[in-house]
Amino acid sequence: MEEGPPHFVCGIGELHAAPLKTARRVISILDPVAPKPPELANLRATVLTLRFDDVIVAGEPYRAPARADIERLLAFDREHQPGDALVIHCHAGISRSTAAFAILLAARRPGTEAQVFAELRAVRPRAWPNSLMIALADDILGTRGRLVAELREHYKQQLRQYPEIGRMMIGLGREREIPFDPFVPDAKAK
Numbered sequence: 181m182e183e184g185p186p187h188f189v190c191g192i193g194e195l196h197a198a199p200l201k202t203a204r205r206v207i208s209i210l211d212p213v214a215p216k217p218p219e220l221a222n223l224r225a226t227v228l229t230l231r232f233d234d235v236i237v238a239g240e241p242y243r244a245p246a247r248a249d250i251e252r253l254l255a256f257d258r259e260h261q262p263g264d265a266l267v268i269h270c271h272a273g274i275s276r277s278t279a280a281f282a283i284l285l286a287a288r289r290p291g292t293e294a295q296v297f298a299e300l301r302a303v304r305p306r307a308w309p310n311s312l313m314i315a316l317a318d319d320i321l322g323t324r325g326r327l328v329a330e331l332r333e334h335y336k337q338q339l340r341q342y343p344e345i346g347r348m349m350i351g352l353g354r355e356r357e358i359p360f361d362p363f364v365p366d367a368k369a370k
Contacts, residue, residue, distance in 0.1 A: 187266045187268070187303060188203070188265070188266070188267045189267075189268050189269070189273060189278055189281050190268075190269050190273040190277065190304075191269060191270065191271060191272045191273030191274070192217050192270075192272075195217055195219040195220075195267075196219060198219070198269070200219060200223055200267060201224075203265045204225055204265055205225055205226050205227075205228070205259070205260065205265075205267075206223065206225045206226070206228070206266075206267045206268075207227075207228045207230070207266070207267070207268040207277075207280055208220060208227055208228070208269055209229075209268070209269065209270040209271075209276040209277055209280060210230070210231050210271070211231070211233055211234075212231045212243050214231075214271070217269075225267070226256075228256040231243070232245045232246070232249055234270070234271065234272075234275050234276050234310060234352075235312070235353075236310060236311050236354055244312060245276070245310065245312050245313045245316065246316070247319075249313075249316075250283065250313060250316045250317050253284070254317075254320065254321075257284050257287065260288075268280050274304075274306060275308050275309060278304050279309035279310040279311075280313070281300055281303065281304070282297060282307075282314065282317075282327075282331075283314065283317040283321075286321055286323065287317075287321055290321070293323060293326045293327050294330050294333070296330065297334035300334070301337070306338075307334075308335070308338060308345050308349060309331060309334070311328075311354075311357050314328060314331045332359045335357060335358070336359050339359075346358055
C-alpha cells in the first residue's frame with residue numbers, strides 16, 4: 181500500500197506468524213459464530229471485527245457479506261497513517277481477507293485497479309478474493325465495473341497458476357467465479 185512495514189494477509193492458522201505486536205491495526209474477518217482467535221487478545225492495535233460467511237450469494241443458512249460490512253471496512257481504513265502496519269485475516273487467508281486487502285488498495289489509489297491485484301498476488305500468491313465483496317466495493321467506490329473486471333483477470337491468472345484453487349471454489353459452490361474452464365486444455369490458451 182505505502183512504503184513502510186509490510187502488510188500481512190493470512191488465515192487463522194497463520195496468526196502466530198503475523199506481526200501482531202507491531203501492527204497498528206488488525207482486520208479480523210470471522211464466520212458469524214466463530215470464536216475470537218486468542219492471538220487477538222490484549223493487542224495494542226485497533227481491531228475491526230467483521231462477521232460474515234465466505235459466500236457469494238445471500239441466503240440461509242449463511243450470512244453473506246453486505247454493503248454495510250464493506251462500508252465499515254472502508255471507514256476503518258480512513259484512520260490509516262502512512263507507515264502503519266496492517267494485519268488482515270480470515271479463516272483460510274484466501275478469500276475474505278484478500279478481498280479486504282484489494283478493496284483497501286483500490287480505495288487508497290483510485291484508478292489503479294489492475295495494479296491492485298498484482299500487488300495482492302505479491303502479498304498473498306494464492307489469493308482468490310470473494311467476488312461479492314469486490315462487487316460491493318466496486319459500487320461503493322464508483323469504479324464502474326473496473327474493479328470487477330480486473331478481478332476476473334486476476335481469476336484467470338490464478339487458474340493458470342493454481343488450477344487446484346478453481347477446483348476448490350467449484351467444490352464450495354462458487355463456480356460462477358470461474359471465468360473459463362481451466363480443466364479443458366484448450367481453454368487455457370484462450
